[in-house]
Amino acid sequence: MKKYNWEDWEKAYDAGKVIFSTWKDLSFFRINKDFKAYPVGTFFNESLFVRGYPSIPRIYVLKTGLIRYLSYPFYAEEKIEGYNVRLVKIGKDILAFTRRGYVCPFATDRWEDFLPTIPNFLNKYPDFVICCEVAGPENPFVSEWPPYLKRDIHFFVFDFAQKGTGEFLPGSRKINLLQKFKLNHPEISGPFHPEKDYEKIKDLIRRYHREGREGLVFKPEEKGTRVKYVTPYSNLTDLKVVFPYLGEVDPHFISLRLIRLLLNLYEFEEFKDEVYKTLGTNLFEEALKSIKEKKVFDEVFRVRFKNLENYHALLAHFKQARVNIEIIKQSWENGYFLVEFKKIYPRATQFWGQKLEGWGEVD
Amino acid sequence: MKKYNWEDWEKAYDAGKVIFSTWKDLSFFRINKDFKAYPVGTFFNESLFVRGYPSIPRIYVLKTGLIRYLSYPFYAEEKIEGYNVRLVKIGKDILAFTRRGYVCPFATDRWEDFLPTIPNFLNKYPDFVICCEVAGPENPFVSEWPPYLKRDIHFFVFDFAQKGTGEFLPGSRKINLLQKFKLNHPEISGPFHPEKDYEKIKDLIRRYHREGREGLVFKPEEKGTRVKYVTPYSNLTDLKVVFPYLGEVDPHFISLRLIRLLLNLYEFEEFKDEVYKTLGTNLFEEALKSIKEKKVFDEVFRVRFKNLENYHALLAHFKQARVNIEIIKQSWENGYFLVEFKKIYPRATQFWGQKLEGWGEVD
Incomplete structure (x- = not known):
């Protein structure tokens, strides 16, 4: 593994940025805070190195943001409301690692129910990391999920990354493998042009808002910056779900959603009436109910x-x-x-x- | 002046907590950050010591908050939306000091238009600090004001404090002096009992909300804790006025107003429909207009x-x-x-x- 030099890692370990972790017989190090070029959630041991899933910057305005960051051809992938895991083959096991680099016992337990072809896939491509979202009403971490999932959970594969470098597979090759191995995945639209297809992308957001979906992640066919954008629906629902639990969550969470919502309305005037009509209820109704009924949250x-x-x-x-x-x-x-x-x-x-x-x- | 010991002040000066300031021939020190028991805005020189106006804690629920902090007799004073100044006689001058302890050129220029009896008052009581709110549509600092003020500004005297100790005059004596010197002041109601008069205080808040007033400050007749409570009107208006200027103001400002508003609704269910109906407009309408029209805010x-x-x-x-x-x-x-x-x-x-x-x- 030429990817890192031990002296640096020792320093990081001493500073508490790298944490020693275990899962059954496996032991590894987990990066707990962004360290040099390595994002949180990077994990490694003497025979393995998997980079953390990188944060994707958010754009607030599609019109200017798409042009700024993307060029033809790029894809618009549905952003799924759930939590991010990376499936990795380690020896004979296939383990699910969370965004922070813990082994997720729940996703590790359940992936084979939803992605049955993964063992074949990873036999063929043992150096691939399968990045997916775990989403649905019956998951242990997240209180929101796509409304079309009515029970249990599902896995949505959205990227294949290389062990070591963390490099993502190009869009068309990814789509090809998703289809070939019948892997469940978020809806993928495109390829698009950032200027010519602006109205098509707006239409996608309109539909996603109506359908209660979270938003879009824009990914270039080849390497390059990815950006994301969320629907008013997602912002409104975040407000509803989080307001009762302030104290657990920084109040800044609320302001951020309102800022995003304002800029949704800036670009989609047609949502104004609906947002104005439902904002009060979304913000306060659940929280009022909680503070009236609960002693313990x-x-x-x-x-x-x-x-x-x-x-x-x-x-x-x-x-x-x-x-x-x-x-x-x-x-x-x-x-x-x-x-x-x-x-x-x-x-x-x-x-x-x-x-x-x-x-x-x-x- | 036994109020302070020079060694402490020198340390504070070196740490940047005490700032040397001047106004014409007058020079003084101004406390820039809370220091020991002295609040921001305390100012002093070799012949003068005026404590900063203390922060008043906010309660979010009247029912429990009044009982917790107050006992009979206390007063409920209208909280005026404006900025706080302290009028102090220094030599022959009467100067207005801001909350932070600057001389306010505007309030210093204008107090005599609104409080013409102050020279007599301060001749008789030269050791009193006159605490007042400057409010109205034509002030240089604040974008909100009581809607009953249609032009220019007004001064509202709400406390007399002693130079040196900062001790406030008891409620009934204050009322007496306000009347005797015909000093304009916020509406004062009471005396009240924190439990028996809960409904009367709720009625005051109902009326203040309807009239577009900011809220109430509850002050015990004698020494003791003061607390404040604001109307849904005030919270809604703050949101409207501040949202376009995020960046200048911490986004936390928004979350705080929403938390206050939720607890308004918890105690005053009758405001729910109105708040739900107007919240979207209050939050977004001005801001949308600004971001559409302005290049420079x-x-x-x-x-x-x-x-x-x-x-x-x-x-x-x-x-x-x-x-x-x-x-x-x-x-x-x-x-x-x-x-x-x-x-x-x-x-x-x-x-x-x-x-x-x-x-x-x-x-």
Whole structure:
């Protein structure tokens, strides 16, 4: 592995930027904070090096943003509301790593239900990292999902990256492999031209907004900058879902969504009436209900596992990450272990509790 | 002056917490950052010590907050939307000091138009600091004002503090002096009991909201904690006025107003329909107009001065504070020098400009 020099890594390790991690027999290092050119979530050991999935800059205005960053040909891929994992073949195992470089016990347990051709694929291409979104109503981390997913979860493959360099496969080759191996993937449109196809891309956003989809990621056919853009629907839903849990989430989250929403309206005047009509409800209705009813702020999640060992690994992960959970129900059903659990949110409880109890604050 | 020991002040001066300031022949030190028990805006020299006006904690819920902090008897004073100055007699002059301890050339120029009995008052009570709000459509600093003020400004006296200790005069004595000297002041209601008069205080907030007033400051008759509470009107208007100028103002400003508004609705369900109906417009309409029309973000202010020297001091103050202004009109009218000027907002221009030009951001 020529990709790194050990002296640098030792320094990073001493500074707490690199963390020693294990998963069963596997041990590896995980980058916890962007370090040199390596993004958070990069992980490696003596025989493996996988780069973290890079952050994709957001554009606020399509008209000017597409021209600034893209040229013909590029693709517009549906951005799925879920969480990002990378499937990697390590020895005989295929493991799912989260954005931060942890092994995700849940995605590791479930990928084969949704991507059954992956073992063949990785036998043929063992040096590929399969980047996908895990999304759906029954996942342990995210409270939003595409509305067309009505139960459980699904995996959406959106990139193949090389181990080591992290280089992505070109668009057309990716599409080819997705089809050949029948891998579930986000809707891909294009190829597009950033100026000539502006109206087509606006139409996509119009449809995605109506259908409750999150947005688009624009990817050049070859190497180059990728950018993303989200629908008003996504911004409105984020507001609804997060406002009750302020305290857990930085209040800045709210302002950011409102800024994005304003710039949605700047470019899509036709959404103005709808946004004006629903904004109050989206912002306040859930939060009002919560602060009226709850003493302790919590959120219910449902998941299904095939393998109890993975379920226990998820519990251990929550414990290590100091996520306080309470199990509501567990049962075997059609070969799956179904779990319903609550995450307890002490910071949201304190955030709203103090205000409701009449404590004053200097702001 | 036993109030402070010079060694401490020297340290604070070296740390940049105390700033040397002048106004004509007067020189003094000004506390620039809270220092020990002294709030920002405290100022002093060898013969004078005036404490900064203390921050008043905000409560988000009247029902629990009033009981927590107040007991019978306390007063509910109208909170005026404007800026806080302290009038102080120094030698033969009566000068207005801002919240941060600068001499305010504008308020110093104009107080005698609105508080003509102050010279008599301060001859009788030279050790009193007169705390007042300067508010109205023609002030150089604040873009909001009570809607019942249709032109120019007004001064509202809300406290008398002792030089040196900063101690406030008890409520009934204050009311007595305000009346005796016919000093304009915010509406004062009470005395109240925090539990028995909860409904009366809610009624005040209902009326203030309808009348477009900012809110209430609750002050115990004697010493003790003061707290404040603002109307949904004030929160909605803050959102409208500030959203276009994000970049100049921290986006956190927006989230804070929304949190306050949610807790308004928690306690005043009757405002829900109105808030839901107007929130979108309040948040986005002005900002949309600005980003569509403006290349450079600016804001127009109008002021009138009696004394050109004070006007020039205001210009010097803007220059020193790096506020970029552009004079639009100046003319003498009925003994007043009328000035219309623009503040140019480079940070807001950049904040929106970058997004409009399609620049991407990682957030």
